[in-house]
Amino acid sequence: MSKLSLTTAKIHQDFPMYSSEHRGHFVYLDSASSSQTPRPVLDAVNAYYETYRANVHRGMYQASETATKEYEAVRRMVADFIFAKEDEIIFTRGTTESLNIVANGFVERLEAGDEIVLTVMEHHANLVPWQQVAKKTGCILRFIPLRTDYTIDIDAARRLIGPKTKILAVTLASNVLGTIVPAAELAKLAHAHSAVVVVDAAQAIGHIPVDVRKLDCDFLAFSGHKMYGPTGTGVLYGKKSMLQTLDPLLFGGDMIREVSFENATWNDVPWKFEAGTPNIGGVIGLGAAVRYVQKIGVQGIAAHEAQLTAYALQKLTEIPSVTIIGPNVTKERIGVVSFDVAGMHPHDLATILDADGVCVRGGHHCAMPLLRSLGHMNGTTRLSLSIINDEKDIEALAAGILKAKKIFRI
Ligand SMILES: Cc1ncc(COP(=O)(O)O)c(C=O)c1O
Incomplete structure (x- = not known):
């Protein structure tokens, strides 16, 4: 060769x-299951645990300030990596959690008879959460089929995506077949009916260019551990207007602004979606993974x-x-x-x-x-x-x- x-x-x-x-x-x-870890990622995680380990967003001392600075710097890095804005990046445990946040956020907004369009080759992480939404709301799931050459049947997609479509949730690349899905083209079809577009980029990130502007998706999910980062790290990208109106999945510390005995108000986006102490060392390692991939190109x-x-x-x-x-x-x-x-x-x-x-x-x-x-x-x-x-x-x-x-x- x-x-x-x-x-x-x-x-x-x-x-x-x-x-x-x-x-x-x-x-x-x-590597589609989980990638190996390069030395710069291990070094970044170790540096956190060995030299400035502390919680983020709360300590009024040097180690905590350094941890917060490094953690938030990764948000900028990830944003640049996928051509998003910093406040559109939420850190999660992985693609599965990212997609669950989105699906959960739409339970209250969908009605019986609304349609959610997926492809037949979705990973369970982009299928089971929508099945749950359908069960709770009476929504209907529709599936874009494949052609005999294992590519997306775009004509069938044109017929399936219509005025009843409220969500289009598709993988960008299949973890079984390897097929790249024409997600930008599908997004255009969905947006013509004001549907929300969710892209699962778990298998694409770090392997092919991922640009949320070109995809024009409303949400995009990926995992750090499939792109040389630590396990237990992931990202949910969401257009800011979408994130502002989406309900969080987890409630607790750090995601609130004001709390009374009876009530609470939410922190700004993206922290509204990051309840509790996050995987600080993991996120810092994810930043090193992004740098590593960018260095190679x-x-x-x-x-x-x-x-x-x-x-x-x-x-x-x-x-x-x-x-x-x-x-x-x-x-x-x-x-x-x-x-x-x-x-x-x-x-x-x-x-x-x-x-x-x-x-x-x-x-x-x-x-x-x-x-x-x-x-x-x-x-x-x-x-x-x-x-x-x-x-x-x-x-x-x-x-x-x-x-x-x-x-x-x-
Ligand atoms: C296409 C796709 N989506 C979602 C996932 C779930 O990723 P994770 O287990 O990191 O949450 C995977 C994992 O293999 C995947 O390949």
Whole structure:
């Protein structure tokens, strides 16, 4: 294959997981589940715990002021990263919590007969909260189907999105198929009917450029741990006018302005949505992750992962009885590739691959309705790429599949 955009040998020096203990045995192809952590992120988290650990927004002493300054600086960094404004960024525990905040905020505003439009390939995090909203309000869920090439059926979307649509909630990139969803185009259709647009960017962030202005979404959610940040960190972006009228999900300290025995008023946006002591060290680590991704450059990352995706598709397609479940093209897709090996359960394959240090995910990938509707009752095996991967990882995976086929006599 042609020379990769990024030099992985250099990148591996940033990741302690590639220390001598693991070198040569660690083929990590599960970044869509959670990425590995580079040294600058670990250093930033440690610096907080070792040198200025204190709570934010309340202490009147140096350590607390430093913690507050560093925590709030990340808000600016994240805002710049997705082309938002600082007060449009809320820190959460991850995509799941971000989407739950939005869904919960609409319970009081929707009525029986209103429609919420999703795609059939939503992660449970962008499906189950809306199911709950539908149960509580009598709203109807509608699903945009896929074409046979696993891309969004935009004609069907045009027919589905209409005057009854109140919410359009779609993933920007599928964690199962790798398909990139034309979210900006769908947002235009939804906004023509004054619907609110929610985008789940969990699999897109840090892999392809994400620009909330271009998407023109009202809300956007992502997780820090899928873009080299610490676990338990995430972001909810919301247009300020939306956040001002949205009810918070959690109540308590820090999110209030005035409290009496009977009543309370809310703090300004975004703090209205950050009740209690936040994950301060995690957020500071998230800031370091944003800086790390920006230093490498999202365009370069996207190019690197696209080259490797093309190579993975080629190598997998060469193996008899392997079928790609997703677009078998390199355009409009991310480096998440699901596949099926005829006659082999994804869990068996993942276990055999693990014996050679190859980490992939097998199963339903938190998108059970999608896989069942596609007829993959046991799910699929999924590889997912990031900046740490190179062609040797794909070759190790292909060799592992051939070995598993021999064991199963397929
Ligand atoms: C598309 C998508 N949405 C949402 C989530 C949920 O993310 P988290 O578990 O970090 O909340 C995931 C996680 O895999 C995902 O892939």
